[in-house]
Amino acid sequence: MREREPRREKRFQAPIWSGLMLITLAAIAGGVGTTEKFLTEKQSSNRVYASENIGAQEALTNLKFKQEIVTTGLEFPTSMDIAPDGRIFITEQSGNVKIIENDQLLETPFLTIPVSVLVEGGLIGVKLSPDFIQDRQVFLYYSSAPDELGNVVNRVSRFSAGTINPNIADEDSEVILVDNIPSNEVHNGGGLEFDRNGMLIIGTGEAGDGIENSQNLGSLGGKVLRVNPIDGSPAPNNPFIENPEADPRIYALGFRNPFTFSVDHQTGIILALDVGDASFEEVNKVEPGKNYGWPYMEGPGKQKPLPDDLPDSLTLPLYSYPHGQGSNAITGGDVIRNNTYPKALQGMHVIGDYIASTIMILNPQTAKVFDLNLAEGQIIAPVDLDFTAGGELYFLTIAPGWLSKISISQEEPPMTTTPVETIKPTPTEIPSPTPIIKFLMGDANCDSRVNSIDSAFILQFSAGLLGEVPCENEADASADGTINAIDATLILQHSAGLIDLNPKIP
Known part of the structure; x- marks a missing residue:
């Protein structure tokens, strides 16, 4: 490499x-859209399709999935969260927070904040408080507007919805919780979630420098942070609180660009969906103090020799898959915990791939993966996925700015379960980089x-x-x-x- x-x-x-x-x-x-997905060396060597997990496979076979577009009026939407009352809060890269109520896009933004948009920057993450109906708190992850010296940082702040009009934020309510997260044109992270103890989980990118940020306990870049949502202070029992050389807000390290999370509040499982570089996309089961290896490891094995001061105890992904032709970009995610889906699928995580235009269903206990195939409609570039309480799965498409929903009925769809060719990769099967040539069209x-x-x-x-x-x-x-x-x-x-x-x- x-x-x-x-x-x-x-x-x-x-x-x-x-x-x-x-x-x-x-x-x-x-x-x-049919890019093959593979299992890492720590998982089973066979892809699940027909008989290896009968309960889940039969459940999927007996469901008919239908996609329909809810609205096309968004401008570069990047993330969303769904309130208990059904309102959908959506961030646009340019700094707007929009609301969709009863499947209708409201004309007036909930909030507009100044941001730096260049390439992957801007307003890129939103999460509502677990007690949103009572406390009206909205958490945002964004790239700040340049200061007087032109410097840009990534930031997590909390805002309050208005008391008179709950669809309009109090613009003066901002409380900055985490500031000075490394920023760049690329790899700004943006994942926001709550763990089952009510602590705020934040996914930060390494801003294009994995060695300086991902492997540096003094940097907030390339990390999963865990903080108190009231004041941004380190959450209790964080693993590096007693380490004088570490930022105590760090919960885990060694990430590239954890743009989204998928969290099961019933089991406590936190999955960080880490967008890969040239070879693999990763689903990492986040545990306190663990190092997930970037930039020395991507997917199922090491790509670079480890430095002397880095212990040889890096944590492999729960699930990873190599790139097919072209690129891939993992996104997501949410957990099936509703009465609409059958028991066999409860607790499974729904994950997307933006480039491959696919949605996958992952069993976090076995690392088995199933494709969600539509009987009607089309999956196009999902960048964020969220369930309603009633079991409808909404997903965002950045351009041309669509919000779609996938609903199901108990009918047998015209689905097939023919397995794709399965390959078991080893750490030595990392694709070779494109050779440098003098002129490359495109x-x-x-x-x-x-x-x-x-x-x-x-x-x-x-x-x-x-x-x-x-x-x-x-x-x-x-x-x-x-x-x-x-x-x-x-x-x-x-x-x-x-x-x-x-x-x-x-």
């Missing part, structure tokens, strides 16, 4: 993709790779959000003398394996 290049690690570019990208993803769903950001980040740069440039594209000649994938959405489409098709922008010359 190539030596670390912090500015190269820019892969999860969901917040700035346009509607054109979604049209392309829909067109290629047959290829990207490489808009000059990182010697052609993937979704290049289309993101082009779309941002076309929208006027970037003044220039780092590699202009390479960005013109259509070779028509201009840089526009056509080039972004060609790059996405290349990433999905439908075309080859750089065929080998005999």
Whole structure:
């Protein structure tokens, strides 16, 4: 694996993709949407489809899943949470918090805050208080607007909904709970959840530098934090409270970009969904004091020699899967705990993949994974997933700004359970990096790779959000003398394996 290049690690570019990208993803769903998922070496060597877990498989087979679009009026939505009264609070990257009530998007934002939007920054996380109906508290994770020196940090704050109009926040109610989380164009994290003891769980990205942040107990980057939601102080019994060299708010370390969580408040299981680099996506079962290995480990094995001061006791993911053609980006998530789903599926976690346009159901006890297949509708680029109390599964699509819901009925759908080819990877089967060549058509950001980040740069440039594209000649994938959405489409098709922008010359 190539030596670390912090500015190269820019892969999860969901917040700035346009509607054109979604049209392309829909067109290629047959290829990207069926990307094979594999089990790590610590798990069973066989993918679950027909007979290895009869209860869950039969339950899925007997359910008919239907997707329908609720609204298309959102602008780059990044996260959501559903209140006990059914209102859906949605963050938009630009700094708006919107509310959907009775499946209708309210015209006036709940709140608008100043943020720094560049690439993956902005308003990227929301979580409602467990006692939201009583205390009206809303927690947000965002990249601050630049200060007078141009510095940007990631921040977690608490706001209050208004007492007269509960759909409008008190703009003066902000309480900053955690400040000065490392920020960059990429890997800003954003996961917010509550554990079953009422402590706030925060997923922070390593801001493009895994060694400086993920493995540094003095940095808040690349961590899972656990704090008191009242004042942001370290939660009781945090593992590093007695360590003078560690920030006492740290609960676990060694993460790359834990953009979302999935938490089961009945069992206490916390799953961090960590967006991978070039090889694997990870589901990590978060436990106090554990080190999950980034940047020395990705997926089922080590990619770099461990330094002398790092103990050889890194924690493997509960579940991981390698990238298919192009990229992947794990998102999510929520837990099945409602009366609509059968008993065999209770306690299973529902997880998405933004790039592959898939939704998976994961058993956290066995690390077995099932696909959620639709009888009607389509899964397109899910970036956040949440259940209502009644069992409807809502998911966000960033561009063109959709909120969809998946409902079920007790009918047998036209589903198949034919297994895909199963491969058991070993730590030596890590895909080789793309070799560096002098000219690579489609490489808009000059990182010697052609993937979704290049289309993101082009779309941002076309929208006027970037003044220039780092590699202009390479960005013109259509070779028509201009840089526009056509080039972004060609790059996405290349990433999905439908075309080859750089065929080998005999």
